[in-house]
Structure formats: structure tokens, C-alpha cells
Amino acid sequence: MMKFGNLVIAGIVTGSIYAVFAVCVAVWYRVSNILNLAVGDFAMTGALGVDYLSRVENWPLPLSILATLAAVAAFGYCYDRVVLSLAQDRLRRHEGIVVTFFFTFALSFFIEGIAQILFGTNVHAAPALWPGNSLSLGGGLNIERAGILVLACAVISGGMFALYIRYTLSGKAIEASGENYLGARIVGIDTRRYRRSIFVITAVLAGIFGIVESPITGYTYISGAVISLTGFIAAAYGGFRNPARALLAGLAIGVLEALLGGYVSAEYGDTVMYAILAALVLARPRAMGFESAVSN
């Protein structure tokens, strides 16, 4: 029972990260009809950037964090201004799978390539924000301090997204621009501005999560790909458009992963999990919200 509890706690912590990334993917897909496959790389950049500035360059921690997040935001802004605006607004407007998959996927490669040059290939982590041993919850249950921070960040950011979309005018506008890009622009919604701002916000949010979480797992320059992939899969179970379901799916995947790793096999745990996830998609595609997620 103690093992089970600890596994569930660990699962919820990693799951909450997947959940937030899935929400980031889903919210931005709603605005732009592009799947952000680089979201995990922003987390990696956050973790390794702070580590580099504070450890190698000896900057104070708060300054390192601010500088790294500013760099992530600036990069996201420039990327949208240059690449995405060329891809979606000017030249020939791209449609379908090219824009859905390939631009951010290339971005992911690009960021990983830069990270390899800047940070090398070793495992690093940002300094712990709340140092110390893991806390005991009594009854043999433990939780790492960084885990508590991750959960707190997840609850705050997830809640803010939900409130924003549900209760503000610009949240509604975001929904509209995802439903019909041209229609939204005709009624005066600047879809490009929303696409840009949500992209930058989710990039910074991913960076924050990377900084907070990295003391638990450690990051290398290619760690982002796995996180993006899991976020993508979790978002898929919300039909890519439903942030609330994406959040639940992310949590469930995290817990499932921890339990399979703990009870089935550390080696084959992930393999079994992916098999279960694939089976779910195939068995109930409609219930999973896959219909009309992408139209050509």
C-alpha cells in the first residue's frame, strides 16, 4: 500500500507536468491549428539555461531565471514573427498537415541543435528552488519538495487558463479563431496576435516548468522531445481542442506510467503504456474526440 501511494504521488507529479504541456498544446492548437511539438524543448531550454547561467557563468539564481525566461520569450516572439507569419500569413498560406506538424517539429530540431552547442550533451538541472530532503506525509508516504512546487505551478497555470478561456472576452476570441481562422478575422479578431501571444506565453510557461521540475529528473539537450511527445499524446486524448480533457489525460498518463514502471517492469513499463494508449485510440476513436480534429 505504501509503495502504491508513493507511486501514485510520483505519478501525479510527472502527470501534472504532462498535463500542463498537454494544455499548452491544446490551447495553442485551438488558436492556430498548429500542434506545438517544440513545447518540451522550451522546458529543456529553461532548465539548462538557468543551470548554465548560474553554474558556469556564476550569475545569481533569480537573475539567471529572469534572463532565461526572457530569452525564451524573445525567441518565441521572433519565431512567430519570422517563420510562422511567413508560413501562415504571407507567401502561400500553408494548409493541412504541413503546417499542423512540420514547422514546430523543425523548430524542435533547431532548438535541440542550439542547446547541444550551448549546453553540451551532459545531464544537468537547474538549482533546486526549494532545497532539502523530500517531505514525509506520514504513513511512509513521501513527496519531493520540487514535486510540491510543480503541483502548485500546475494548479495555478491550469486554473488561469481555464478561467481565461471561460470568462474573458479574449478567451472567447481565441476559441473563435481556432474554429474558423478567416471568419474570426472578418469579425475583427486579430488571430495573428492571439497566435503570437499564446505561443510566447506557453513557451515561457514550459520554461518555468523545466526550471522547477529539473531537480527531480535532470535534463539533456534532447529531453524536450519526450516531453513534447507525451504532451502531444495527452492533448490527443482531448481531441487537441479540449484543454480540460487534455489536463486529465496528462495526469492519467503520468500515474499510469509510474504504476506500470513500479509494478510491471521498469524496463518494459513504457512499452506497455504506449501499447495501452494505442489500443485506446483504436478502440474508441470517436470517444477520444479524434473526429474532425484535422480537416484537409
Add this chain to the structure above:
Amino acid sequence: MAGLGRLITGRARPGGPLTTTGLVVLAGLVVVLAFGQQYAGSVLVLAFTYAIVTTGMAVQIGFSQQIAFSQSVFMGLGAYGAALLNTHLNLPTLAAAPIVMVGSGLLALLLGSVVTRASGLALAVATIMLPLIATGYVSSAGYLGGSVGMPLAGNLWQANSPDLIAAGNGVITVIALGLVVFVASRILNSDVGLELYALGVDERTAASMGISTPRRKLELFVLGSMFASLGGAVYAGTQLFVPATLVGSAAELSLLIMLFVGGRRSIIGAVVGALAVEYVSGASEWVSVNILLVEGALITVVLLVDPEGLAGIAATLRAGLRAGLQARRQGSGGLAEVPGVREPAGAAAAGAVGAAGAAGAAAGAGRLRVSDWEAVAPGAGDVPLLECSGVSKDYGGLHVLDAVSLTLPARGRYGLCGPNGAGKSTLLGVIGGTVSPSAGRVLLSGTDVTGLQPQQRFYLGMSRTFQAVHLITGRTVLDNVAVSCLRSQRSSIAAGIARSRLDEARERAAAALDYLGMRGLAGREVSSLTLESQRMVEFARAIAPRPRLLLLDEPAAGLSEPQRDRLSGVLHALGEVTCVLLVEHDLGLVAQITERIFVLDYGRLVFQGSPAEFNDSAVVNSLLIGQ
């Protein structure tokens, strides 16, 4: 007109399968033999190996838009399979290649029959798990060399000197690539190939044109997997080592990058893309260390310039060059370089549509004569052609159709009217098979078709148009109409390699275009047409197979006055031989064309009667005219 003759003889696009294959094999052999075992030579052999895989991907992902992330898995299966057969059974890798291909084909058939039930993004998500599962397995399987990989001893070509081995390996690789390119281009140029294009536009429309989408998707999955495993076997036999990284999402993505850099909708592009990416990554040490950065930048730039990749860029350049040459020739001939000097030809053709169309329809001069229908649709006696009984459709709590019953005889013109949201298109969907009803039955000539797929209903004689135009861009008007005349429900992709029946379908399509007076447009690419001409192409596509039941969803929307007149002329003639049901907002047109009108409101049938009764009905007036 000269262009049409060429089209009908099947030379639709420059470069048939043999030309493409010859080009690839010749260039490949020259390069491989010239560079021998130099470093450039081995990079090229590796690139050709990947090209074997990307060629299959061009057919599966590029043309048919079936995004399955399973190539690296089957490539790994081919490579590990060949290595195991070579190491443990002492089988030469060349002999192992066909064995692993067959094995992969069988596995793909098994896996594909589950996986390809999903479509669109669901297919992508379900198959993206495959490389993840495979990586997990491979990296912990000791007999495959775990997370490092598996060495083997058998070269593809056994010889005494390293030079001969390198040359032999290179030649075999190029020949394998040539084989794959030949098969792929044969398929794409055949009738089945045209179906794959249609599948790439939209699965629902494809099914409504009689294309057996589940079968084609499964065949594509098997084809792509077999090509990938061949690529894997060649990889094992030329590199003598199967790295564990050959399988997995990173490998999957590199393959996709090759495909998209080269141009996803071009066989040559798929080959060139593999060459370009592989050559660039072997070009210098800095590049091979920073390959992620280079690949990311490369694909971004190429896709920004042209979504069709290098092949698209080459096509644009070629078109520009041709236009430039033409302009120069005309300039030297003394003609002023008037922009759009080529326009009159197109405009004249479009004009001819209006004039010849009315005459053609009136006189029945085309080869698609109304009498042709007689043989296909014998009078069904007292059994009505279509019978809907108690059809309902609920979406959640919303009743879109509520116990609608209607009956149509074998011949005549019938109208379906109603305010927006009354359920007209949904009813058409239920009849056509794209929407499954919550309750009720649909009978065609007394046979219950409620559970049948759209493509099955198509072969029972149903044909339809959609509210929004769905045409195959990149193909000609003739081919777009020919899609519905393929009658290939029984032929497989393999049959497409052996024999193309596209020409027969094109002849039937040409007859339908003749009948509508649109022959002048036959050779035009569809996206260059105006919206009204595109609608007429869709209409031609619907009538070309001579359906017993023709379902038209707002056929007159967006048509000009002359085209509208022509449409009504054609519909009058068709109504003598077949049953036409049209949804239409233009009440004048409906009253003029049809002999019986049904009116839906909130999913209920509130009126049915003749045009005269329709005009006098109080219900109809309050509902549709607002009096």
C-alpha cells in the same frame, strides 16, 4: 483538344513509370560506380537506402495523406530480420531481403487491419506509439544487441576484393531503389493511383465516389511497410551493422524530413530528398555533429519557400523557364508581350461551355446518351427505387431528423427544400451513407442498405455531390470526373502495378464532359477553374457513372444564369431516365425543374406535393417565403 487526345491515351503527366525509373537507376549507377568506395560513395549508398523507404512514404503519406508513423519500425524489422537470418542461418542478406519483405508484409497486414481503422490525426497518434513501443523492445532485447545494435557479416554482394564488394553493394542498392520507384510510379499512374489521390483529398468524398477507403488504406500500410523493410534489409547488407537508433521516433522524424524536403507528392522528390538530407549530413564534420540544427533549419527554409519541397521548387522554376522561353519566342515573332496572351484560349473554352452545353444537352449529342441509362437501370416495377422509413438522427439531445419517411420512384426529378438547419443535408447524408441514422431504414429497390458504406451504395447505383466542392487538386478535369468511373472495387494495388484501367475510365469521363459541353476544359488542372466550373466538374463526376439515384446538394449555388439554365436542361433530360433528388434554396429553380417537392422543417417532413401545390401551400409560404 490535342491535349485531350494525349490525356486519353494515358500520358497525363510527363515521365511515365519507365522514364522515372530509368532516370533514377541510370543516375544512381553512374554515381555509385564513379565514386566507388570513396566516402562520397558510401554516403550515396546510404542515401539511396533511405530513398527506398521515402518512396513508399511518398505514396502513403504524400499522395494519400495517410500519416502513419510506422516506417522506422518496419525498416528496423527488415534490418534486424536480415541480420538475424544472416547471422544464425547463414543466409546471404540478398536472399534474406525478400523473406523479410514478405514477413513484414504479413505483419503489416495484421497490424494494419487494426491501425488503419483510424483516420486522420487518430491514425497519426495511434501509429506514433509504434516506434515508441519498438524502441522500448529493441533497446532491452539482448539478442538484438540491446541499446547499441547488432553487427552482421554478410554483404549484399559477396566478392573477394573490397572494391568489388562496395561496387556490388552499390549496384544492388540502386537496383532495389529502381524497383521500388517503378512500382510506386506504376501505381500512381494507374486507376488505383487516381483513387489514392482522391483518398488524399477527403476520405468521405472518396467513399462516396465508390472508393473502398478501408481497403486502400490497408493496402497502403502494407505497401509502405514492405518498402521500408526492403530499405532495412539493404541497410543491413551495406552497413554491416544495425544500430538500435534505426528504430524510434527520432529515426521516424528523419525519414519524414527527407520526404518533406524532397517534396511529399513526388517520387523523384522523395529520392532527391533522401539524397539531399543524407548528403548534407555527411558533408562536413561540423554538420554531422550539429545535424539537428541543420535539419531543423533546412526543413523550415524549404517548406517556407514551397510546401511541396524541392520538387515543388523545381516545378515552379521549370514553369517559369517555360513561360520565359515562350515569351521570348513570341517576342521575336513580332508579337507584343501582352501579359495573359495565353488567356483567350482558356476563356474561349470556358465560353464554349455555356454555348455548347445548352445545345449538347438539348440535342443529346454527346456520347453519354440518355438511352445509355436504360441498360443500367431497368425499370424496377412496382418496387420504389428509394424508400426511407422513419429515419431519425440525433446529435446528443438535438433531433436533426425526426421520423422522416419518403418514397421515390425509379425516374423523375424531386426537390428537397426547407429553411437553414432543417436537416436537408443530413437526410441526403443518411441516404448516401455518410451519416448513420439513429433510427429508421433506407431501402434501395427494396433492399435494405441502412448498414452499407457509401462506397457500397455507390456500386448499387447511388451518386452524389456535396455542398462544398471537393476536387482533386493537381489533377485534370478529366481525371476528376474519371474517379467515379473507375469501377475498381475489386482490383487491388497489386493489380494497379500490373495493368492500368485508367484509360477506359477516362473515356467514360470524356463522354460525360461531352454531354455537358465541357470537353474544352478536360485538360485543365481543376484548381485553375472558377468556382462555378468546379461545381460543374463535380456534377459531371456525379452523373458520369450513370447512377440510378442522383443526389445533388445545392447544385445551382454559385452558378451563373446561363449555367443554371443549362443545368436545368440537363436535369430535365436526366429525370427521364433516372431518379434525381436535389436539395436547393432557389425555390424558382426547384419549382421549374422538379415534379414533386418535399419540405423539411426542424427535421420533420411538413409538406410534399407538386410544384403547383407547393406554390399555393400556406405551410410552405410561411416557412420559406415568410408570408
